[in-house]
Amino acid sequence: MAAGTGPREAALGVLRAVRAGQHFNRALDTTITALSEPDRRLAHEIAAGVLRERAGLDSRIQTALSKPKKRLPEDVRDVLRIGVYQLSYLDRVPSYAAVQSTVDLARTECGNKFVPLVNAVLRKVSTEPDEKTPRGPGTPTNLAARFSHPQWLVERWWTHYGAEKTEQLLRHNNSRPPLVIQPARWTADQLRSALQTAGIEHAQCPSGFGFSVVARVQALPGYAEGGFIVQDSTQRQLLDFVAAPLSGARVWDACAAPGGKAALLAAYGTVLASDVSLGRMERLRQNLKRTAPYVWKAAADARFAPVLAETMDLVLVDAPCSATGTMARHPDARWRLSLSRIDAMVRQQADILAGVAAAVKARGLLAYLTCSMEPEENELQVDRFLEQHPDFERDGGDLFVFPSTDGADGGFAARMRRAA
16 A cells, blocks of 8 residues: 555545445445544545535546546546545645645556546646636526535525525535434433543534534443434434423334434333344444343334334334435435435335334324425425325424534424324
8 A cells, every 4th residue: 555545545445335336424334444543534534525525526627637538437537536625625635745645546546557647637736726616696506516516406405495595505515514422321411521521522512402522433431331322413303302292102113223213212111123124223233232222123114014003102204315404424415316216215205104104003193204305205295194194183393404504414303193
């Protein structure tokens, strides 16, 4: 391995895995674990940054190419993106070091054939001004270019939320989200005290739900004891909205992996946590072993309830969705998404809601959560369910959380109560 290429090789490995269909967080887990902590942070930042700023990086690369080229191999394109990202966004990396380390990476990963091209493009980029903000009026086209998002998605949000909210959402998606933890087997006071004693930089989230921390998760006090879970403040807020009034309840978390909400639901009663994916179930088991070992677990398709009819006080559907409220944490999501994907999610959500409904007892609650900004997946999905299931009605108003300027994600929650 050439000197200085370790985190960049890892970042390229993450980008390769994402290209192959693996989700960003999973790709990180399987690619950067062997690195030192500083190199791990750099690899994470480069890979996430390349995915967030891909459109702008590609524009700079295209401008720097000396003549029209046939389509570059994907590895070469990603190596160039890694180099241009460092030159454009990482002030702590000197330009000469960014160029040399990326050229070394190209030699190792792409072969000597592409070294002259990579060297020439990066040296040209390093000497030209970087205009990150396209000039012109604030239109969906310009916002899509400015914030590196698919134009169709920006146009969609523009229609739903208007210019100001759309730009707020785009800024959120391009931000570096904080690491947020929620008390699990420990109380908030215990967790706060342990963080203070350990000298861990932390702050209570503005919403009041959880603490943002600056540290590696496994190094935090309380990790081994299950004192906390990693969960954004908005998701904790949504769960509190649908579950806080309960006590001594029988609860089924029907789409439970990776297990954070199931661990918190255990405070309200007896919990069954299920998921359809065996791979995700393994992660759920590991997380609950640490945070809530007494939660029941089952591999099951939520569309075919693994429980008897009318036996649950609360059924939670934390639905698979487009994740448009959490794109800051999942920088690859914007490039995976399509209108057909949203339509498929809507159908899947409807099937899950229809499948779990029979498990809710009389006067029991069906709680529906997403991390989506899309009306079809949120309030319109609930409207359709209620039209088709007249024995349910909304229990109060819905909760919709728009991504905030303090880094919290977006999401939606609704409570539906079954008639007596």
